[in-house]
Amino acid sequence: MDQNDLIMRPITGPEELDLFTRLPYVLDDELADDLADGRRRPEWLWVALRGDRLLARVAWWCQAGDDTPFLLDVLDIDDSDDGSDGGSDDGVDAGVALLRTAMAEVVPAGTRPPEYSRIVPPDWRDGEVTRRVVENRMAVLEHLGARLFVERLRFEWHPGAPVPEPAGCLxxxxxxxxxxxxxxxxxxxxxxxxxxxxxxxxxxxxxxxxxxxxxxxxxxxxxxxxxxxxxxxxxxxxxxxxxxxxxxxxxxxxxxxxxxxxxxxxxxxxxxxxxxxxxxxxxxxxxxxxxxxxxxxxxxxxxxxxxxxxxxxxxxxxx
The missing domain is CATH 3.40.630.30 (Gcn5-related N-acetyltransferase (GNAT))
Known part of the structure; x- marks a missing residue:
């Protein structure tokens, strides 16, 4: 991929969320409120464009009122050209270029980059497509020196599920x-x-x-x-x-x-x-x-x- 034809920049504000969310992820519905409440800033939401095509995006999050990002929790690439046909992987290449460029602007010099976290399906390893989606994004991070730290299980309880009565021991x-x-x-x-x-x-x-x-x-x-x-x-x-x-x-x-x-x-x-x-x-x-x-x-x-x-x-x- 010729990186010279990439435009890499932060979004201008909430009015560009439609552009940012062309690549979907489960956190997209929270972005507007996060921006309004100060948990994100437009200058922390970056896109990589080739013409009108969104090839990659990244975003950081913080606790409201903080001045520095706490977590890198959005990193997406265009998976439509993933290199499976033997050609170049434009999405991964664009993701690497974008993350490198954005980190230089967002992460304070001399500090450790914030942890990366991505929500994935519970059986993400079982399907070829879901596994490739996760591994492509991990590959972007690995190109820039990150490593797998931990995998976590996410649980939910919903009304209607039984609530145990007190056992009396405690x-x-x-x-x-x-x-x-x-x-x-x-x-x-x-x-x-x-x-x-x-x-x-x-x-x-x-x-x-x-x-x-x-x-x-x-x-x-x-x-x-x-x-x-x-x-x-x-x-x-x-x-x-x-x-x-x-x-x-x-x-x-x-x-x-x-x-x-x-x-x-x-x-x-x-x-x-x-x-x-x-x-x-x-x-x-x-x-x-x-x-x-x-x-x-x-x-x-x-x-x-x-x-x-x-x-x-x-x-x-x-x-």
């Missing part, structure tokens, strides 16, 4: 304050199976990792903190916690954990059931959550609780 109370929650979050990092937490622990202390997780996610929830629950044993000793919540898009089971000394007793089911009851009582349209593919205990707990695996997420990072 009691539940609201979190006293931020300090208590941070203390519990610090403790559960011992032996964690979560890839992001494990990576954090190679760069910072458990307390610092807990604070970072809290500030990056939990502090931004729109819902009351009174929804959060600490699970306790009959003597009042904490055994775990759960943070049912509403983020910018959905009601979620944001964080669920069992303290290390109480793992292996089946408490994960009771704690998840409590978080589900908190949200189900408010007649929410759905509950979403996710866990790493390798976190088999958590994945199985979701399935036992009536959650359905609706998708996966591919995450890639730069070293």
């Amino acid at each position: 009691a539940f109370r609201p979190v006293h304050d931020t300090g208590e929650l941070l203390g519990l979050m610090t403790r559960v990092l011992d032996g964690t199976l979560d890839a992001h937490s494990r990576a954090d622990l190679t760069r910072m202390s458990a307390r610092e990792a807990a604070v970072r997780h809290y500030e990056d996610e939990l502090a931004h929830y729109r819902s009351p903190r009174e929804w959060w629950r600490v699970a306790t044993l009959p003597d009042g000793e904490p055994a775990g916690f759960v943070t049912p919540a509403r983020n910018d898009y959905n009601h979620v089971i944001g964080y669920l954990a069992v303290l290390p000394e109480h793992r292996g007793n089946g408490y994960i089911d009771e704690i998840l059931a409590e978080g589900t009851r908190v949200l189900a009582a408010r007649e929410v349209p759905r509950i979403r959550s996710a866990t790493d593919l390798g976190n088999t205990p958590m994945a199985n707990a979701f399935l036992r609780a009536g959650y359905v695996n609706t998708a996966r997420t591919i995450s890639m990072t730069w070293d």
Whole structure:
């Protein structure tokens, strides 16, 4: 592909979303609200054009009010010419050129590029087309030095699914304050199976990792903190916690954990059931959550609780 005939630029504003969404993706319906609410900026949404044909697009996301992008969550290419006939792969080539150009403008110099995340079908490896779509986008990132970090399972609960009654082994109370929650979050990092937490622990202390997780996610929830629950044993000793919540898009089971000394007793089911009851009582349209593919205990707990695996997420990072 001759890159000289490519026009690579950010969109001018919401009025160009029709151009940006010529290549479809599941997040397209959120883009307008994200722009209006400050979670995206026009200068973070880039397109690669050859004439009127959109060959590639990329977009970054942040928490409202932040000045720098937090996540690269849209990267699409025109898959109509994928090189399967032995010719050049214009889509991948255009994606590489666009991402390289856009990153130079969007990502602050000298900083690590934001993580890449893409929602994919739960069985994406089983079909030739779906597998090629995912692998083509991963190839773009790999050309620029990124590597696969983790694959995650996305779950949903819908009204009508059973909500387990309390089993009685644990009691539940609201979190006293931020300090208590941070203390519990610090403790559960011992032996964690979560890839992001494990990576954090190679760069910072458990307390610092807990604070970072809290500030990056939990502090931004729109819902009351009174929804959060600490699970306790009959003597009042904490055994775990759960943070049912509403983020910018959905009601979620944001964080669920069992303290290390109480793992292996089946408490994960009771704690998840409590978080589900908190949200189900408010007649929410759905509950979403996710866990790493390798976190088999958590994945199985979701399935036992009536959650359905609706998708996966591919995450890639730069070293």
